[in-house]
Amino acid sequence: xxxxxxxxxxxxxxxxxxxxxxxxxxxxxxxxxxxxxxxxxxxxxxxxxxxxxxxxxxxxxxxxxxxxxxxxxxxxxxxxxxxxxxxxxxxxx
Numbered sequence: 001x002x003x004x005x006x007x008x009x010x011x012x013x014x015x016x017x018x019x020x021x022x023x024x025x026x027x028x029x030x031x032x033x034x035x036x037x038x039x040x041x042x043x044x045x046x047x048x049x050x051x052x053x054x055x056x057x058x059x060x061x062x063x064x065x066x067x068x069x070x071x072x073x074x075x076x077x078x079x080x081x082x083x084x085x086x087x088x089x090x091x092x093x
Contacts, residue, residue: 006073008058015039015049016058017081019069029069039084 008016018038022030030038035046050069053059062068071078 006058006077008053008056010079012049012053012056012058013079014081015053016071016073017078019059020071020075020078021081023071029067031067 015035018035019030022034032043032046032050035041035049036043039046050059050061054061058071058073060070060072
């Protein structure tokens with residue numbers, strides 16, 4: 001990738017940071033189900049984000065190959081991965 005600073009939204013940055021962290025920890029790319037579990041969103045939401053990141057050339061994937069997400073930006077340009085808060089409709093006591 002060229003020396004230009006990649007642009008992405010805060011949410012996209014969190015997805016990219018998670019993909020990088022997951023790959024560092026487990027030695028392989030996350031599945032979309034791993035992203036869904038971490039971000040607590042629906043499967044279509046994760047899939048749309050993956051397609052968006054791919055369209056913006058921030059990641060690439062191999063069609064039909066599981067866990068093939070590869071970052072196309074340097075890890076130094078990623079934001080810090082932040083903890084996800086749990087949204088609940090249950091009232092506190």
